[in-house]
Amino acid sequence: MFEDLRDLYQEVILDHGRKPRHGAKLAAYDATARGDNPLCGDRITLWLQYTPAGAIARAGFEAKGCAISIASADLMAEIVAGLDAGAARALADALQTLTKTGAPPTLDAPLAERLARLMPLAGVHEFPSRVKCATLPWHALRAALAGTENATSE
């Protein structure tokens, strides 16, 4: 009955949605931001720790949200580690395109590899009302990188 939903709820999504690996506040952090989806009340708080050189060392989050948004947040936390702000923003842009169109934009090798990890989120593009679930954590990421504390998915 849910065959066509397997595009949206791939195993990776269900798994990360159920058991996020990075779903906790960081004990020490350099930046934080909150993301709100005013449409549904979902929210995420994201914490980033930077390396001395200013790249993202680690990311952690706490979220109230659906399987899609939790999985997106968890995959994000996993793959932004090691990226500088510019690269992290490029990845956020790519995620935006991926979830709106279903197709990944072309990126340079190191980023392309990380983007490949996000491919399970591509199915969201067939569910317009769910795109914001996938992008909410990335709005919070942009806000944290910019030093603003609040983001919405609007």
Added chain:
Amino acid sequence: MNTATRPAAPPAPFDVEKLRADFPILTQEVHGRKLVFLDSAASAQKPRAVIAAMTAAMERQYANVHRGLHWMSERTTEAYEGARDAVARLLGAPDRHEIVFTRNSTEAINLVAHSYGRGVLAPGQAVVISEMEHHSNIVPWQMLRDAHGIELRVTPITAAGELDLAALARLLADGKVGLVALTHMSNVLGTYTPAARLARLAHDHGAKLLLDGSQAIVHRAVDVREIDCDFYVFTGHKLYGPTGIGALWARRDLLERMPPFLGGGDMIASVSFARSQWAQVPHKFEAGTPPILEAIGLAAAIAYVEAIGYSAIAAHEAHLLDHALARLAAIPGLTIFGRAQDRGGVVSFTLEGAHPHDVATLLDRQGIAVRAGHHCAEPLMHRLGIESTTRASFGLYTTVAEIDALAEGLLRVSEFFA
């Protein structure tokens, strides 16, 4: 329970399949499955009578109202003013001039917040709302508070999701409250509030009572004289009518004392650059070309509901609600929010292991339309300690089989996320 909202006893014969044939959209399929529409509390589907009335006006009898001296305008004005009569009859209003057309409930509440709030209430007075209000009965009062120095008080609900009348009485005790603005039926918990008792309580403390009837009037007959409230608002699109039309009923003496809300054409008696004189009520509050076609559609919707009869609708929906509560309660991990004694046809719930969004998406794939989210009642969600729920809501066209489909659909959702 008060007499104004009690479902009348003998259930009239109710052939739901026959009524469903009046709603063309109900034969649609989504995702290749028969549509099971359980989102009527957000907006109801429209019977052919409404569609036909609006189409007929556009095809055969349409012009602006109150302006033309020609046949078309006169006939259209009659139809528009006829809609005002229909609303007055629906609400049991003693005087048709007490009906003000608005775009929806939201605009009607904003009208009261503006014209009564700023025009009649004095800074230092207070307005009381409850923990289970829709945003449209919260935000206008916050705006009034911030602009006009009105205190905003919030009366709590009990664990069952009913108003705590003792707490409300305490909030009223100092006599500073000028207006109590409460939902007549919660769009999340389904709770009907004891309208007539609320009116007495408010009046005993020198306050007026506004009831938000957006949900209440869909399921039961309302009589503003029996309730003895001071303002009553509702929105047409939930009552099987079109979007873009709602109404405010208010006691005439209050409307007379209230300054206009919007300024423009149709709401004036005379205009010069020095000053303008307002038209009589209700026209004073209906600036600009009104929603003419929408009013005509609303009148058709009211006639449709009245022909079926509220007692029959209420009995049918009470049966659906009992069935839904029993079926849903049997689903492992499902929590229903609200267990008021007196409730209407909406059921909000959460399902363990599945977020309301995911539940809604999976139900949608089975052709079942429900709403998921905070239902424009974020403060209530906070009160309940959650962010969102899934909500199934019923209309007169809802069937027992559709509720069964929902229950079976939810079991499949549980399995999917297990």
